[in-house]
Each structure stands twice: as C-alpha cells, then as structure tokens.
Amino acid sequence: MEKAPLRPSILQKYGEARLPRYTSYPTAPHFSPEIGPAIYADWLASLPGDEPVSLYLHIPFCRAMCWYCGCHTTITVRDQPIVDYLGMLRAEIDTVAAKISHPLPVEKVHFGGGTPTIVEPADFIALVDLLRGRFDFTPGAELAVEIDPRTLTSEMAAALGSAGIRRASLGVQSFDPIVQKAVNRIQSEGQTFGTVQALRAHGVDRINFDLIYGLPHQTIRSCVETAVAAAAMRPDRLAVFGYAHVPSFKKHQRMIDETALPDGAARSEQALAIAETLVAAGYRQIGLDHFALPDDDLALAQAAGKLRRNFQGYTTDDCQTLIGFGASAIGRTAQGYVQNEVPLGRYAEHIGAGQLATTKGYLLTAEDRLRADIIERLMCDLQADVPAICIRHDFDPARLLDGNQKLDALVQDGVLDVAGGIVRLRGDHRFLVRAAAAAFDAYPGASPRVHGKAA
Template sequence: MNEKLLLKYTGAAPRYTSYPTAPHFGPQVNCDIYARWLGELRDDATISLYLHIPYCDRLCWFCACHTKQTLRYDPITTYLVALKAEIAAVAARVPKAARVTAIHWGGGSPTMLKPEDMIGLMDCLRQAFTIASDAEISVEMDPNDLDEARYDALAAIGLTRASLGVQDFDPTVQKAINRIQTFEQTRSVVEAVRARGVQSVNCDVLYGLPHQTLASLERTVLDILSLDPDRIALFGYAHVPWMKKHQTMIPDAALPDVRQRFAQMARASEMLIAEGYEAIGIDHFAKPADALAVAARTGTLRRNFQGYTDDAADALIGMGASSIGQLPQGYVQNMPATGEYQRAVEAGGLAAVRGIELSDDDRLRADVIERIMCDFGFDFRSLRERFGDIAEAVVAEAGHYARHNLDGICLADGDGFHLTEAGKPFARSVAAVFDRYLDTGVGRHSIAV
C-alpha cells in the first residue's frame, strides 16, 4: 500500500450505515411523527424488525453498542414488559397486511434471555405482526451465555442465522478487551446450532485491537475458517472513548497504528479470499452461494444499521431502548436510556425521541453513498432516471472530484463514478465527499480504515 495514500485517506469518517448519520438526528422527529410515519406505510409493505436487548453479564471494553452490565435478571424481566408493550403499540399503527420478512435480535446479549423469555418474545411478535413463513430470523450470540435449554429455545423461535462475535482468540488480546471466549466455546456454539437445523452462521472478527499482531490475527482467521461460517465480517475496531467511557480501559499505546491496522485488514482479507470467500463491500465476506454474495454480484446489496444486507424490506422498524428505525419518510431513534425508555412506553406506547425527515437531496445523497459503500461507485444514468434534475448536482460533484483527484483513487466518465482498486480501501473517505452534513462539526468518528 502506498503510505502517502494511507495517511491521506484514513482520517475520521462515518461508517455510513445511514445517511444522514445518527449525530444529525434531532428532536424534531418525535412519537407523534413516528406514529404518523408508521401509519403511512403501504398496505403491502414489507418490514424488517430489529429488537434491542441492552444487557450483558459482562462489559466488553471494545464495545460501542448501547448496553449495560447486569448480574441480576430482574431488570431484564422489567425491560421485556416494556418491549412487548412497544411491539403492541407499533403493530397497532402498521397496516395489518404489511408482512415481516426479517427479524434481528441484537444487543447487548440477546442470549442472556431465559429460554421461556426467548419463546415468549417471539410469540409476542407472531401475535402482533404477519410474519412471512420464510422470514429470516437472526440472533446475536455470546457463547458464554448459552446452554442446551437456550439452544432448544432458539430452535423453537425459528432461528435461521446465528451471529457470533469472536473478535480475536488470542488470550492477551482477550484480556485487554475483557472478552474471554475460547475457540472451543465458539466451536461448540456452531456445532449446537447446526445440529438444530440452523443453515447459516456468521462470525465477526476485529482488527486494530490492543496488543493484536499480524500473527495473532492470522491464527484467529485460521480458527474461524475451520468453523466454515457462511459469512464473516472483518471490522476495524472503532476506538471512541469520548463516546464510550469504558473504552478508556484500553490504553491508546496498546493499539496498532494506522499502518499496522491496514496490514492486518489486508492480510485477513487475503486469507479469506484465498479460501473462496467473496469480498462484500468494505468489510464483509461470504461464500459464493450465500445470499449476500449473490446480492453483491447482482447490484442489490444494501447497507443499514446491521451493516451489509440483502434485506430489501420497505421499512426497518427498531424496537427497544436506543434502537433506530429506517422508514420511507426518514430515520427515528428510541430513547437510549433503559429506564427512560420504559417510562416512555408506559406513558404512550412509543419511545421515539429523535430522528430526521429526509429531503429530496438527502435521498439522492443517501443513494450515492450507499452505492459507493456497496458497489464502489454509482451510475449516472440510473441516478438521473430515479432522481431527475436534482441528480445533476451530484454528477457534477463526482466529475469535479475525479478530475481534481491526482492520487488515482477514483475515475469518472460519461457513464458514472467509481473507485479504482487503489481507492477501494478508502470508500468511507470517498463517500464522505458527498456528505453535506459532515462539515457542520456535529459528531466525531473513528478512523476510516
């Protein structure tokens, strides 16, 4: 890698799981507006549901999710009462004929739930919504939580995709991030869910962790490959201690520098591709027959708050504290604090506290940024067909940027704009060129590699 390019294009940039990004959400989107948006969904709309379980029995120091540690189950029991009430309130506002095509449980650690609560929560969803018979049901799993009864409960709810966070199997790295999880534990989870008929397993691996080396990451990747997962996410650790105070437990001096991070990313990617996985966007890999790889090849890959997806639903509805939804009209986020979330639900059923309504320019730029993040470029004709005259501004910006970029990371011609092979690792930085909100000074972001 050209070190000049690396240093130039690895400044802070959003991950672009939405546009506009979450720091630009505001209180102008409240429960009343959210309720109206839900009611305006088409009768034949397809819906993806996200349920947030904001509890863990240990706090991983690398984590940037909205979660809290608890060793008692009482807070979870109370929280589930509110979550079920929100499910009922949302379902009452959504057209009855709308169909749920995907359900994702995230956290936190959804696998902290007792088996009977897992089944009860899914029963609540099935009673509230019309769920497609082939809906994808995915759950984020912590191997330290799981036992035979929970595996059976996951099978009972219809689990189709198991999502395992691994990070790194090296003991020194695990100690530094407070995430002790052996390879044997992880392998037992994969074997247990597959024995119960789960067809798809994905694993998350992190690079850029404290005390992580090229050698330790290589060993972790080899261990992951031995599990034969269908998808692998290779994320760069986002060190944001100004936003997540527990990350101050990780000393800056223990973190790899940008050159080491890039070398780790490049080596892990090389190993995965050599084993037959296809690269998906900037940080995912999938077997060629996996739906994510098919979507990438056919130009239907999407990007949302869960990262890369083949989910083509008309709306993503987030439920639970801090969860974010994406509807045709815009984005909406629930109250992050669990206590305030519960009180809001008790008072009115919904807990939306901020969001943003999309302008035509927002929709245009959201499309451009999503295509850069998914396809490393975008087509001018398609943009003009879908957005009309307002597309000309972005077409002009793309041409201007490409003409004046002397580093060879992108090209533009009469047909479109695309990143070169040298530019693909810097997709986040290039996408930021089309972000009209970024220079407002709102929000701080992790480095772009």
C-alpha cells in the same frame, strides 16, 4: 497479484479521518428531536398494508463489558432488570401494532444488543410468539440473532431453533489470548466451535462471525491465525471491522491501553492480511468489510447488483420499512428515520405511559434520497453510476460532480476514477470507500468523535 498496503501518504491523508460507516444516510448524529412520537405515529399509520417490513429488537444487556464495545448496552449480573425490560419491550410491540391498521407482512427479524440471548429461553420464545401474533410473518421470513458464545446455554440454543431462528451472528473478534485479555473478552476457539455445533444441531444453520482488527497488541500474525481458525469453522459470512477507538464517547474504552493500539499503516496491513486469508479460504469479499461463501445469499446479491446496506451492515434486506423496538433502536420508513430513547429510564417512562418511545429522527428530503442511493451503491459495489441514479431522482448530476473538491482530490490521489460520471474505487483502495462516500455527503464533519477511522 497480491495487493500492496495503502501508501503512507494516502493513509495519512484519508485513513486517519473519522468518517461514518454509512449504514444510513443521513447518519444518526443528524437526527433531531423535532421528529417525535406524534410524527412517528403518523408514519406508522401510513404504512402500506401489503408491503413487507423488517423488524429490529434491541436487548441492551450483557454479563460483562468488552472494552472495545461501541454498542448501547448495560452490564447486569441480576436477571430482574432483564425481566422488567422484556415487559416494556412487549408493551412497546403492542403500542406500535395498535398504530397500524392491520398486521404487516414481515420478511426479516433481527435481535441485536447487547446480548439478546441473555434472556431466559422461554421468554425468548414468548417474545417471538408475540411478534408472530402482532405481525404477519411471510413463509420465507428470516429470523436472526446476535450471540455471545461465552454465555449461550444448550437450553437457549434449543429455544432459538424452536423459535424459528435460522441465522446467528457470533462475536469472535480475536482468538489471540493476549488481545483477548487486553479487551476483557476471553473466548477460546473450542468454546466458539462448540456454540457453532450446538446451533447447527438445532437448525440454526446460517452462521455469521464478527472479527475485529486494530485492537491492542494485535499483529498481522495473530489476525491471520484468527482468520484461519474462523474459516475452518465454515461460517457462511464474516464481518471484519476496524476497531473504532472513541473513549470520549464510550468511556469504558479508556480501559484500553492506547499505546498498544496499532497505527494506521499496521491497521491497513492487518485488514489486508485478513482479507487475503479469507479469500484464499474460499470466501468472496463483499463491499468494504464483509466476506461470504459463494453460495450465500450475500454473495449472490452482490453478483446480481442487489446488495443493500442498513444498520446491520451489508444485507439482502430490501424492505423500505424497518421497525425498531427497544431502547436506542432505530427505525426507518419511506418518510425518514426514528430513534427510541437511549437511557433505559427514559425509555421506560414513555412505554409506561402507553406512548411510543421515539426521541428523535430525521425527515428525508428528495436530495437526501438521491445522495443515499449514491452512497449505498459506492458502499456496496465500490462504484456508482451517478448520472443514471440522478435520472431516477430527476436531478442534475453536474450539481454533484462538477466542482466536487473532495471527489477531485480522490481522483488526483489515485484512490478512485471518474469516467462518464461513473465513480469507481480502484481495487487497491477498497478500504477507503468511506472517503469516497463522504464526497457525496452534504453534512460533513458532524460529531467526528463518534466515528472510527476511515481505514
């Protein structure tokens, strides 16, 4: 049976709210400068030597600005700023490695941006070699990279294969030329398919696509046509995000014509149409906004109840520690979160002085960990057994369930059900899972200008 779009009254009440994507809890607006380089150095020194970790490297450069972009990136037509930055990144890797008593085992590496493949092929290979020299990569370690198909060269595709990259995430967003012009990103289907073929030819055979709905001039028809074209290329996974229009936070978004943006009802219909198209093409719907082929690790993790969520979205990564490198990079240890300086100049000052680039972070409390577990299960499974999770954290579930006005309102509005302490989203309200997660957020309402709409 086909699902209906969200009721207008529900969309107006919940869909227009600006909520976090809950890729962490607490979210980044709550990070504090009280967590600085000295504290992070202690956290690094205390890392267990036999516990696998994940690495994230941020390359904050692009050749052109996509007006919808919400990432920390800088536009450059020259190569020298990139070369200089790579020097700082290598120095940071050495500095972090020196804080750790011996090389840590690594299971996941993700290169994000910006456009990580903007660097020269030889420089990229050298960067991966440095990581392999400073850390102990496990035999099954997965290396992944984000790619702009408009700028990937054949030499870089070959270098990715040589460096051991096995997963690539390609920005697609929309194949509608009218939408592409409106967001300053012209990218043909042929260009995208050529990139997929080149990557697969060099052993980068795990392909992810990113799509966006809610863009200017986007229609249900163009969303479906994009989804059909994308599915025909058979990526292993697709992430389908709702455009977050926050021009007060990302000033380049002011280039977008706000009058051409679809309203809440249209966004809901677009998201539903894309989901139905991808499911009909053989993909499994994962959590809020991901889709995966049935034999992909993400679909298998969901089926086994082992799906996780981190700063890259839905993931199979179950490492407790994430070490972030580069300007604006966020990391996580058992103790809490850390984030590097965002401005390149400030980042360079720290690294040039031989210091960690940490500018802020967050020390987790026992209750934070509990709420994070509940929110992660809701985001991943669309349900959470609150009493069972509370037992693991030695916490009284009544403190979270009784008198929870947000939760009660969601039940009364038919968005979710609560039975025996198990909170479960109703099937036709999947796109409001962030509203359900927010019912367990102890820090509501912080910096809503940086968040996108809930639906």
